Amino acid sequence: MIGYTTLGTNDLPRAAAFYDQLLGSIGAKRGMDYPTFIMWTCGHDKPGIAVIKPYDGKAATVGNGTMVALVMDSKEKVNALYAKAMELGGKDEGAPGPRGEGFYAAYFRDLDGNKLNAFFMG
Numbered sequence: 002m003i004g005y006t007t008l009g010t011n012d013l014p015r016a017a018a019f020y021d022q023l024l025g026s027i028g029a030k031r032g033m034d035y036p037t038f039i040m041w042t043c044g045h046d047k048p049g050i051a052v053i054k055p056y057d058g059k060a061a062t063v064g065n066g067t068m069v070a071l072v073m074d075s076k077e078k079v080n081a082l083y084a085k086a087m088e089l090g091g092k093d094e095g096a097p098g099p100r101g102e103g104f105y106a107a108y109f110r111d112l113d114g115n116k117l118n119a120f121f122m123g
Contacts, residue, residue: 003048004048004049005040005042005048005049005050005051006048006049006050006051006069007038007050007051007052007053008050008051008052008053008069008111008113008115009052009053009054009055009061009062009063009113009115010052010053010054010061010113011054011060011061011113012112012113013036013037013039013052013054015112016039016052016111016112016113017039017052019089019090019091019111019112020039020041020050020052020111021041022085022089023082023085023086023089023091023111024041024050025041026081026082026085027043027071027073027078027082028043029041029042029043029049029050030042030043032045032049033049033051037053037054037056038051038052038053038054039051039052039053050069050071052113061113063113063114063115063116064115067115067116068108068116068117068118069115069116069117069118070117070118070119070120071117071118071119071120072120072121072122073119073120073121074121075121076097076105076121078119078121079097079105079106079107079119079120079121080097080107082107082119083096083097083107083109083119086109086111086117087109089112090112091109091110091111091112092109092110092114093108093109094108094109094110094116095107095108095109097119100120103122103123104120104121104122105120105121105122105123106118106119106120106121107119107120
């Protein structure tokens with residue numbers, strides 16, 4: 002259903018370094034790379050995540066209630082992605098653990114304050 006999601010940044014090189022390492026740890030590679038927009042994907046037919054300098058030229062701000070959820074195929078991968086985010090300077094928003102029947106998740110913010118979630122169903 003989702004083709005890609007964009008997250009605003011005020012420091013594209015810093016955001017790119019964060020996501021190169023974070024998303025690279027789950028096999029994603031840059032699919033598009035422009036001066037104001039970089040997108041990562043695990044394949045041309047898979048959804049992507051991008052960081053972007055806002056088109057209107059105004060400062061990027063965090064959307065209250067906005068979150069990007071990344072599906073993992075194991076609890077161990079949820080744990081590993083959360084640990085990688087913390088290692089890269091991300092902010093904890095909820096350590097890995099069960100969040101209801103069959104739902105295991107971890108929550109964190111990137112360097113610009115955008116909220117992400119890694120989850121496993123099963």
